[in-house]
Amino acid sequence: xxxxxxxxxxxxxxxxxxxxxxxxxxxxxxxxxxxxxxxxxxxxxxxxxxxxxxxxxxxxxxxxxxxxxxxxxxxxxxxxxxxxxxxxxxxxxxxxxxxxxxxxxxxxxxxxxxxxxxxxxxxxxxxxxxxxxxxxxxxxxxxxxxxxxxxxxxxxxxxxxxxxxxxxxxxxxxxxxxxxxxxxxxxxxxxxxxxxxxxxxxxxxxxxxxxxxxxxxx
Numbered sequence: 181x182x183x184x185x186x187x188x189x190x191x192x193x194x195x196x197x198x199x200x201x202x203x204x205x206x207x208x209x210x211x212x213x214x215x216x217x218x219x220x221x222x223x224x225x226x227x228x229x230x231x232x233x234x235x236x237x238x239x240x241x242x243x244x245x246x247x248x249x250x251x252x253x254x255x256x257x258x259x260x261x262x263x264x265x266x267x268x269x270x271x272x273x274x275x276x277x278x279x280x281x282x283x284x285x286x287x288x289x290x291x292x293x294x295x296x297x298x299x300x301x302x303x304x305x306x307x308x309x310x311x312x313x314x315x316x317x318x319x320x321x322x323x324x325x326x327x328x329x330x331x332x333x334x335x336x337x338x339x340x341x342x343x344x345x346x347x348x349x350x351x352x353x354x355x356x357x358x359x360x361x362x363x364x365x366x367x368x369x370x371x372x373x374x375x376x377x378x379x380x381x382x383x384x385x386x387x388x389x390x391x392x393x394x395x396x397x398x
Contacts, residue, residue, distance in 0.1 A: 202254040204262075206361070208393025209247050212240040214270055217384050223280065224332030224377035230280055237271040238387065244269075244289055248365075248391065252299050260299040264316060264345065267292055268367060268387045281329040287322035291385055293343045293367050294318045306350075312363075313348045320369035320385070332377035340371035349391070357397055365389045 214236035222229055240246035250264035272285040295316030303310045320343040326334040349363025367387045374380050 202397060204252045204254065204260070204395050204397050205249075206252070206393055206395040207247070207249045208361075208363075208391040209245065210240065210365075210389045210391035212238040212246045212268055212387050212389040214238050214385065214387050217386065219272075219381055219383035221380035221382050222378070223330070224328045224334075224375040224379035225330035227281065227328070227330055227379065232276050232280065234276050234383070235273055236385070237273060238269055239271055239288075240269065240389075242269075246290070246389070248393075250297065252297070254299075254301075257303055258301055260301070262297045262299060263294070264297050265292065265294045266345070266365075266367060266389075268385075268389075270322075270385055270387075282326060283329070284325055284327040286325050287385075288325055289323040291320065291322040291369070291387075292337075293320050293345065293369060295343060295345050297345070309350050309352050311348075311350045313346075315346045316344065318343050318345075320371055322371065322373070324373055324375075326375055328375065328377070328379070330377060332375050332379060334375045338373045340373045341369060343367060343369035351395060359395045359397065361391075361393055361395060363391050365391055 216235050219234050220231040248266035252260045252262035254260040267290040269290040270287045277285050295318030297314050297316035299314040301310050301312035321339045323337050324334050345367045347363050347365040351359045351361035353359040369385050372382045
């Protein structure tokens, strides 16, 4: 489902743009962590208001893993526009879950972020290595998976708010069509959602990731 959303965004953007000199399709895996952030709202079924500092856990190599994909339409040797989807993840630690009465509280399938990007690169600046930077604005649509002691069970996708990303990395060609790349990527999103049983949550999710991937150019 999620890959279908990403593919649909890419096809839609591609149809709306003129033919470019180069199209680049990229996929990546990586190591993702999350800094602390506050979560607040009302607990399900009249459980009252809450406000907690959460040390979110990323678990990037636990199934389903952290991954991402993007399509970039390069309008020149240095400037491109594109679309990107990242399957980040966020798990509430056990001590906070216990205080709030949850047995599960996570965005594990995942904390999904889709953005429209602007990309800048410097080809042939360092021989075969091409540095690049990029950024984008879009939306977060996490899969909320929460079980509360009051009997509330929340399980499904929610569009929770705006999102942004920044990245910096470098790529190196394998041959005329394929290249490999490594990058640092930061994402930020504002999230407001609901629990079954009338509860709510509000939290900012930030991720830091080191990605490695492969690109196909045509």
